[in-house]
Amino acid sequence: MPNLRMGVVLSLWASVAVASAPVEAELKRLQGEYRRGEVLSRELTEVLGVSLSPLLGMGAVGCWRWVSHRSDPGERPWTERPWFFAPLLALTFILRLGSKVPLIKRFFKGLAVFESKLSALLFLPLTSVALSSVEGREAMGALLLDAVVPSAWAAEAMAGSPGGFTEAVGAVALSALGFTVWLAGHSVRVLCVLSPFEAVDLLLKSVKATLIIALVSADAISPWLGLSLAALYALVALAMAGWSFRLAVFGAIFCLDVFRITGRSAGASPYLAFASRLPGVPRRTVGRLSKEGEEVVFEWRPWLVRPTRRVVVRDASAVERGLVHPVLLDAQRNVLVRFPPRYRGASATLAGSLGLPVEEPPVLRGWRAARAWLSEQFSRVRRPAAPPASA
Numbered sequence: 557m558p559n560l561r562m563g564v565v566l567s568l569w570a571s572v573a574v575a576s577a578p579v580e581a582e583l584k585r586l587q588g589e590y591r592r593g594e595v596l597s598r599e600l601t602e603v604l605g606v607s608l609s610p611l612l613g614m615g616a617v618g619c620w621r622w623v624s625h626r627s628d629p630g631e632r633p634w635t636e637r638p639w640f641f642a643p644l645l646a647l648t649f650i651l652r653l654g655s656k657v658p659l660i661k662r663f664f665k666g667l668a669v670f671e672s673k674l675s676a677l678l679f680l681p682l683t684s685v686a687l688s689s690v691e692g693r694e695a696m697g698a699l700l701l702d703a704v705v706p707s708a709w710a711a712e713a714m715a716g717s718p719g720g721f722t723e724a725v726g727a728v729a730l731s732a733l734g735f736t737v738w739l740a741g742h743s744v745r746v747l748c749v750l751s752p753f754e755a756v757d758l759l760l761k762s763v764k765a766t767l768i769i770a771l772v773s774a775d776a777i778s779p780w781l782g783l784s785l786a787a788l789y790a791l792v793a794l795a796m797a798g799w800s801f802r803l804a805v806f807g808a809i810f811c812l813d814v815f816r817i818t819g820r821s822a823g824a825s826p827y828l829a830f831a832s833r834l835p836g837v838p839r840r841t842v843g844r845l846s847k848e849g850e851e852v853v854f855e856w857r858p859w860l861v862r863p864t865r866r867v868v869v870r871d872a873s874a875v876e877r878g879l880v881h882p883v884l885l886d887a888q889r890n891v892l893v894r895f896p897p898r899y900r901g902a903s904a905t906l907a908g909s910l911g912l913p914v915e916e917p918p919v920l921r922g923w924r925a926a927r928a929w930l931s932e933q934f935s936r937v938r939r940p941a942a943p944p945a946s947a
Contacts, residue, residue: 597783599730601775604786605768607734608741610675615644647671665749665757666811672745673808676738680731736793739800746807801859802840806830809842813881813897825909827899829854829884832891834867845869845884845893847910852884854893869893874915875907882906885915 606613618641622632634640651671654664744764748757771789775782793800809828826844831837834854843856852869871886882903884893899906907914 594779597775597779597786600733600786600790601771601782603730603734604737604789605771607676607680607737608764608768609672610679610738611644611671612648614675614679615641615648617641619645662749663815665745666815669742669745669749669807669811672738672742673804676735676742680734680738733790733793736797736800737789739797739804740793743796743800743803746803749807749811798838798859802838802842805842805860806840809896826855827895827906827909829893829895831856832883832894833886834869834892837867845895845910852910852912872910872912874913875903875910876915876917877903878917884910884912 602617606617614635618635618637621636622638622641651664651668655661655668657664741764744760747760751757751760767789771782771785774785826846829843829845831841831843831854832839837843837854837856841856841858842860843854845852845854847853852872853866854869855864855866857864869884869892872884872892873887874885876883876885878895878900880900881897882895882899883891884895886892895906903914
């Protein structure tokens with residue numbers, strides 16, 4: 557009997573242990589998923605937040621880590637050293653201060669556009685490596701592989717691949733997301749240069765600062781809330797990536813021409829131009845405009861690297877001089893194509909090459925008519941000439 561009771565107890569214990577094994581495995585899996593979500597939230601928050609403003613972001617993150625990790629001064633990476641983040645913060649302060657001075661603020665706004673492009677070129681490749689951890693890159697890579705590749709194939713591929721494969725996939729994914737978010741943030745810089753109103757500049761900068769603060773605050777409240785907001789930022793940035801890229805190219809060429817870095821002569825066709833109202837061509841798409849036989853043709857390469865496309869501009873009627881840059885008009889005076897500021901003084905050359913007449917903008921015609929009227933009204937009254945003396 558004692559042996560029988562002992563056998564019953566052992567069998568019950570074994571059955572309970574066998575039944576609890578899947579529960580423990582599921583609990584461990586859920587704990588791993590929660591840990592991966594926390595790490596991924598932190599990495600996405602930092603990478604996307606820095607991508608919105610690379611110069612300020614790299615400097616601020618490096619300074620914060622330097623201040624909050626004083627216990628291990630010898631193990632800090634170079635991105636957390638004062639010689640790295642102090643010049644970045646100083647340069648950011650100088651650019652912000654210069655954009656407030658009335659006489660030079662337009663110059664500093666244009667300079668900020670090139671600063672954003674240069675800082676993205678230098679720092680965006682670092683955001684996925686210098687700011688993120690190995691665990692974060694592996695979490696991002698595993699998430700991407702689980703979403704793209706079937707789970708059985710992904711497990712087999714990761715089991716037979718080198719240890720750094722998942723980390724490399726995560727680093728590439730973080731870099732791509734950082735680039736798309738930077739494009740969206742860079743659009744604010746370009747719009748501030750193109751806008752003539754200070755209120756619009758303040759509104760755009762306030763919205764950008766609010767997005768960064770909201771992302772950091774959401775991650776501080778809850779890692780899952782931060783992850784959700786970071787994913788929303790990434791989705792919106794991906795949806796507007798084409799518009800942001802075209803605006804970035806437009807802003808770069810516009811600033812180069814305004815600062816007289818590029819040439820001013822029109823030369824021979826084809827001419828650099830930006831689509832405005834052409835069928836099948838997105839606005840601000842950069843391309844070349846030329847005359848082929850009796851037709852005016854616009855050619856462009858989507859994303860600057862894809863195969864060349866072309867469209868015939870059938871409704872072109874005149875080239876208008878424009879106050880800042882010439883434009884191509886149709887019969888209803890709608891803008892079909894905008895030329896960059898480098899062609900500002902070459903409207904006659906553009907019109908002659910395209911076989912079109914030149915027109916003055918209504919504002920300029922009205923100003924010249926008003927000036928002629930004022931000149932006539934306030935000019936001195938000439939005395940009539942004396943009659944010739946009789947012989």
